[in-house]
Amino acid sequence: MSMSLGLVADSFLALLILGLAVWTIAVRGTYAAVVGFVAYGLLVALIWVRLAAVDVALTEAALGSGLMGLLLLRAVACLPPDAPAPASGRVGRVALRVVVGVLCAGLTAVLAAVVLQLPEPAPSLAAAAAQALPTTGLGNPVTGVLIAYRAIDTLLEAVVLVLALIGLWSLAADGAWGGRPGALRTREPGAALVLLAQLLPPVGILVGIHLFWTGANHPGGAFQGGAVLAAMWAIVLVAGLAAAPRVDGRRLRLVLVVGPALFFAIGLAGIWWADAFLGYPADWAKPLILVIEAALTLSIAAALGLLLAGPPASEPGPGGQA
Amino acid sequence: MSLALSVFTIVCVFLGAVFFLAGTLGLLRFPDTLTRLHALTKADNLGLGLVVLGLLPQVDWPLGALKLIAVWLLALLAGATVGQVLGGAVRPPPVSGAGESTP
Numbered sequence: 001m002s003m004s005l006g007l008v009a010d011s012f013l014a015l016l017i018l019g020l021a022v023w024t025i026a027v028r029g030t031y032a033a034v035v036g037f038v039a040y041g042l043l044v045a046l047i048w049v050r051l052a053a054v055d056v057a058l059t060e061a062a063l064g065s066g067l068m069g070l071l072l073l074r075a076v077a078c079l080p081p082d083a084p085a086p087a088s089g090r091v092g093r094v095a096l097r098v099v100v101g102v103l104c105a106g107l108t109a110v111l112a113a114v115v116l117q118l119p120e121p122a123p124s125l126a127a128a129a130a131q132a133l134p135t136t137g138l139g140n141p142v143t144g145v146l147i148a149y150r151a152i153d154t155l156l157e158a159v160v161l162v163l164a165l166i167g168l169w170s171l172a173a174d175g176a177w178g179g180r181p182g183a184l185r186t187r188e189p190g191a192a193l194v195l196l197a198q199l200l201p202p203v204g205i206l207v208g209i210h211l212f213w214t215g216a217n218h219p220g221g222a223f224q225g226g227a228v229l230a231a232m233w234a235i236v237l238v239a240g241l242a243a244a245p246r247v248d249g250r251r252l253r254l255v256l257v258v259g260p261a262l263f264f265a266i267g268l269a270g271i272w273w274a275d276a277f278l279g280y281p282a283d284w285a286k287p288l289i290l291v292i293e294a295a296l297t298l299s300i301a302a303a304l305g306l307l308l309a310g311p312p313a314s315e316p317g318p319g320g321q322a
Numbered sequence: 323m324s325l326a327l328s329v330f331t332i333v334c335v336f337l338g339a340v341f342f343l344a345g346t347l348g349l350l351r352f353p354d355t356l357t358r359l360h361a362l363t364k365a366d367n368l369g370l371g372l373v374v375l376g377l378l379p380q381v382d383w384p385l386g387a388l389k390l391i392a393v394w395l396l397a398l399l400a401g402a403t404v405g406q407v408l409g410g411a412v413r414p415p416p417v418s419g420a421g422e423s424t425p
Contacts, residue, residue: 192406
């Protein structure tokens with residue numbers, strides 16, 4: 001009985017997500033499309049919870065829905081209101097849409113066919129991952145995959161964040177280079193927003209640190225914790241309680257690279273300690289992983305916060321010379 | 323005793339769901355942004371509050387219960403702030419001279 005109830009709830013959730021996806025694509029206004037995208041991300045996070053992948057759900061909610069939503073909202077704000085689609089080449093646009101639609105449908109069909117043809121039980125590395133987990137000292141197999149078995153992927157992800165920030169900063173006007181990002185500045189933050197920015201960060205910082213710390217044994221980790229910390233920073237910036245740091249600050253750049261740099265250094269040392277790049281010596285795995293995760297959390301929080309804060313903007317008055 | 327607690331949970335969660343339904347109806351049917359916000363915050367405050375109240379007997383005491391209450395308080399804080407910000411965004415600024423003294 002409970003099984004079928006769960007099936008009903010899952011079917012409803014799947015239909016809701018499909019409907020919302022169609023609506024997000026079909027809706028005319030860009031702002032409405034972004035709002036649809038954010039709600040879509042939260043529903044996808046619910047699906048991950050239903051699949052017992054809480055780590056993925058946390059990441060989807062914090063990064064896929066929250067952070068991406070805010071970035072898209074900022075992009076919408078930069079566009080002229082109700083930008084009309086270019087009138088020229090209308091036939092070409094329709095043809096392009098048909099091609100994209102056919103390709104997407106084909107991809108979906110292939111994926112569905114693959115999933116339906118999986119043997120029962122499906123091939124899985126879960127048992128092998130769980131068996132080797134004690135050597136890392138971790139209790140959360142997802143963290144084990146991210147920081148030990150497939151550490152190279154995580155290292156590159158952390159580096160990609162820094163590269164993304166460099167790409168964003170390179171959009172700055174020449175005169176504004178070295179200045180403070182200004183995208184999150186609001187003209188007149190209301191009293192309620194200021195109160196929120198004073199009340200929420202202490203709680204949010206605690207939650208962010210908890211997510212990093214608990215990630216060793218339970219769902220959580222550097223990316224989820226860093227995203228929560230970055231969100232707290234963004235609230236403070238939006239409410240105008242603090243200015244974003246100048247992008248030419250030496251200390252800021254140190255914070256940005258300390259995570260990936262430390263990860264890389266410990267990985268290199270693994271060649272001597274553990275006979276493998278990104279390997280850990282047997283008795284030191286857990287403390288080394290915690291050190292890496294702590295530095296990564298800090299760097300990820302800084303990089304995500306600065307991505308939200310936007311490229312350096314020209315600021316009148318002192319501080320413009322750099 | 324456990325039957326009474328189960329009934330309490332069912333009644334409270336059901337009432338909370340009623341508030342969410344009413345809030346959604348208000349969001350869809352009310353004429354302007356401020357009244358829609360009013361409907362929405364009712365769903366957040368009372369609807370979620372009743373759901374949390376109903377779930378309290380079903381979770382570990384005290385940590386699970388404190389987590390639930392913290393979720394409700396954070397939702398209250400966020401909902402109230404968003405209501406204020408949205409309300410301020412749609413309401414025309416007060417006419418100069420009349421605005422300063424009257425709250």
